[in-house]
Amino acid sequence: MAELTMILLLLVFLLALLASGIWVAFSLLAVGMAGIHFFSGAPLGNVMATTIWGASNSWALAALPLFIWMGEILFRSHLSEDMFSGLSPWLSRLPGRLLHVNILGCGIFAAVSGSSAATAATIGKMSLPELARRNYPERMMIGTLAGSATLGLLIPPSIILIVYGVATEQSIARLFIAGILPGTLLIFLFVGYVIVWSMFNRQQIPQPTETLPLAEKLKRSRRLIPIVLLICGVIGSIYAGIASPTDAAAVGVLLALILSWLGGTLDRKTFLDGLMGATKTSCMIAFILAGAAFLTVAMGFTGIPRMLAEWIGTFGLSPYALLAALSLFFIVLGCFLDGISVVVLTTSVIMPMVEQAGIDPLWFGIFIVLVVEMAQITPPVGFNLFVIQGLTGMDILRVAVAALPFFLLLVVALVLITVFPTIVTILPSMMGS
Template identity: 60%
Template sequence: MSDLAITALLIGSLFLILASGVWIGLTLSGVAWIGMQLFSSRPAGDAMAVTIWGSSSSWTLTALPLFIWMGEILFRTRLSQDMFRGLAPWVQSLPGRLLHTNVVGCAIFAAVSGSSAATCATIGKMTLPELTRRGYPDHMVVGTLAGASTLGLLIPPSIIMIVYGVTAEVSISQLFIAGVLPGVLLAALFSGYIMLWALRHPDQVPKSDTRMSLAQKLSESRALIPVVLLIAAVLGSIYTGLATATEAAAVGVVGSLVLSAVQGSLSWTSFREALMGATRLYCMIALILAGAAFLTLAMGYIGLPRHLAEWIASLGLSRAQLIVALAIFYIVLGCFLDGISMVVLTMGVIMPTVQAAGIDTLWFGVFVVLVVEMAQITPPVGFNLFVLQGMTGRHLPWIAKVTLPMFGLMCAAVALIYLVPGIVTWLPQQMTVR
């Protein structure tokens, strides 16, 4: 049977099982089992047991449930209200005024969350009613929130970076460091777009209702101190080499519990809800990772990754053409799968090709996160769009339409990190030198 026929059979099986409503993790394991039974001499049951146990018992993966738990705890605090009060005085003088709270608020919360959906929901609770009440246009409020909330995937600690680091065997700490400057770049592009829009449509930007002295602004900014301290504790421990990503995640959980207790939002009910929410989300991710690990092993035995790499090499694509092809591939795939599934499903096949092309796996990790961010705001499976639909009651096509400018800015960010790879690699190199 030819490689093309085997690939078509496995892809057909994948979509057929997914269409029947089976969970993604079980679907991946099922497709892997079919491939090994039909096209490999190794017993599929033995390979499944060994691979799933090995992927589930990874020490590096321990950081994932801890960061998820930290985000769940903070989701139930008054953090979003405090952030708005602390940020609003500083953005009043910028073109676009309080629309910038979407971008800056998402960037700050992303540094303690790691989840795009959690960032969207938390900051949305703060900005959607407040900005709507003050008369800001709905399309700008929703569009900028949808785009800026994807920073939850890029600005560390990032759940998707942990998943990529585990599947591609790349240092998670290095990935976290590499994501800082691209995250700042993307946030700057979003804010720049808001400024340009405000300068072109000054009549649609509500006037500032209050003027504050510097002392008053500083007084209001006290509300930001707890979250800044938590960010410093989590990321500072990683960047200074005092803690691994897993140890820093534990620091984050303890810090978020303390912050929640100080704010008076920590109760037995909120603690249990946060723990159960994190458990459910991690179990879903762990099942997907286990299934993907088994599928990767099966693909290795069948030889598809090697043949695909050889086929792509035979096309004679330049590095730029390969990056463009992969970007289009991930954007299209993101129309049907969530980000974590995209990463774990493709790494086993894509990584040999990437390495053969001489692409830095650390740089490629940030590239993948950026294109997965795009998938968060592309229908029909755009999780940020679903979150905003539930919060605003708007139709999905309208939300997707007002988010298009943010999608274009993400494409520009991908082009910039390709043209200037130092945006990704410079900071990790400086940390390594130290």
């Protein structure tokens, strides 16, 4: 009973801090301090100092600001316009036509930004005005953007996979490779849904305004070459074993700067704006990670993770039942916190249960990202919904309704990787340990 009281008190304290608007990092630090001070005899100052330094002094974490900076540079370049021009000529005969630009554009940009919100903002700014001008149905325009922008969390280089890898001491390179097939699966699911919907709603899809010869299509597709080279340079160097994720991130930044310079968008202002944007975002994430690392150690001293794991064990849940319960838990939590906060906040408590159930931590990393993706388009605090609301001025519930079919497709993907885990594990196993 005393253990349950301790857990409830710390949980209520955490929720109260988060609800009051205090920064997530400060909330995590405060709960960790309370846990050590009141429920263990460990030296608070020493534990805090060594833990925060250890969490900050991580070479794997160096990839984080570099990938964020790469995304910031490309966010200020002509990348989105190049993608629209390069993709649209090839989609005129596919049912749904230019709606697929949202899906494929988000998939490509996700592979060079690593951020869901940046993907939604960048592709949305480019595609929504173009699709509206051509009279595409508003609900499908918004839905395809909201759903596809979540690919930024999964398709490598994913910021949230770096965070998960650091928090759980998993190989970031293997996590990146593990995200490729599930990300591709989601793209096929989204494209398939748009094709089926369009075949039943032909009258809502505008007819193509021009028919281009093959030579013109190929000419316009040349604008995709720099983006493809950038993706190959970053992901290919990791997969080939030439570079670590951190080295590949540095290569990505260099290539992004070269692309921006060749495209005429790199000047003093855009360079400094990108650098400051990356610095702010990286500091926020690093601060949250430091707080989460301290909370993890503090919870270890209190014994809460072990007690929870034992408590869950008394229910005799099968791995599938445990995953279903965790999915609901993460979706609810994701309604109130951003994805990175969800991951760092829960890993210390969840991982002992996951390992006790015999679930592969590498596979679970992709599972948790998929669930967090679902939370990104779930009201009231789905980050993608906010981004699209800001772009369109629409009511957030209308955006959420438009995104609902894609939420359900994410559920389908979650079921598929659970029933067929090799979708996640086959590429990392080919890569080796």
